[in-house]
Amino acid sequence: MPLDVLLLVLFGAxxxxxxxxLVKSGTDKSLDASMVSLGGGIVGLFCLPLVPLPHPGAWPFILASAALQFAYFQLVAAAYRAGDIGLVYPLMRGAAPLLVAMTSGIVLGEHLAPAAMAGVLVISAGVLTLAFESRYGGRRAILYALANAAVIATYTFVDAAGARASGNAVSYTLWMSLLPPVLLFGWAIARRGTAPVWSHVRRNWARGLFGGAGSIASYGLALWAMTRAPVATVAALRETAILFALLISVFILKEKASLWRYIAGAVIAAGVLVLKLA
Structure with a gap:
């Protein structure tokens, strides 16, 4: 993988x-995630005049991506209600790159070299290692997590193909960010009512704006990288976000990290090295 692509994907992670x-430190995980989506949409809206329109062939992918993003957030909430985040999150994020790697040859006609496949497997193994520290979760939580891994893999393919069809990955990312917050907040208002949702928005608009800017920049860098490198390797490299999350949790949030987290971090770092050498 080219060094510039690797470094930018790591920055996005x-x-x-x-x-x-930011979402984890909030008081309402579901609405905080929706706020991040809204913040990304607002950033995207203001940046639209700076980029060209996507090519017409990209619009079906943009619409499909919005539906998949809505499904993703709903499954995240369901999985976290059913089980421990320590079990659910690694299963979702670790299984998704494996699904992408196993099916990218069929879906996109991309076949990984053995060394690149080894890097994907090592990173996914590192992410999945975190599930060993989980304390709570049953069959339903596992099923929700694996179902969401399939959704993540699907929108990865959809957005990679859409970014390539758009002619401009940044333009695709900005347009793709507009519809998910409409769906998420429409659903939240239908279930909770306008007053509590609006109250949360007023109290947490800064969190949503900053989180949304980081979210859209992170995903935009990944989609740009998918126009320059195989989708499966970029999808795996994005999961190094868990390595950065470990550093944030220890040095900023002052959380205690178990031995499994350090082992996972070392394995993920080894996977990044394998991808660089591939």
Whole structure:
């Protein structure tokens, strides 16, 4: 993988870990995630005049991506209700790159070299290692997590193809960011009512704006990288966000990290090295 692509994807992973930390530190995980989506949409809206329109062939991918992003957030909430985040999150994020790697040859006609496949497997193994520290979760939590891994893999393919069809990955990312917050907040208002949702927005608009800016920048860098490198390797490299999340949790949030987290971090770092040498 070219060094510039690798470094930019790693930077995007650090941004991904940062906005996840903002959501984790909030009081309402579901609405905070929706706020991040809204913040990304607002940033995207203001940046639209700076980029060209996507090519017409990209619009079906943009619409499909919005539906998949909505499904992703709903499954995240369901999985976290059913089980421990220590079990659910690694299963979602670790299984998704494996699904992408196993099916990218069929879906996109991209076949990884053995060394690149080894890097993907090592990174996914590192992420999945975190599930060993989980304390709570049953069959339903595992099923929700694996279902969401399939959704993540699907929108990865959709957005990679859409970014390539758009002619401009940044333009695709900005347009793709507009519809998910409409769906998420429409759903939240239908379930909770306008008053509590609006109250949360007023109290947490800064969190959403900063988190959204990090989210859209992170995903935009990944989609740009997918126009320059195989989708499966970029998808795996994005999961180094968990390595940055470990650093944030220890040095900023002052959380205690178990031995499994340090082992996972070392394995993920080894996977990044394998990808660089591939």
């Amino acid at each position: 650090a941004l991904h870990a940062t906005w996840n930390a």
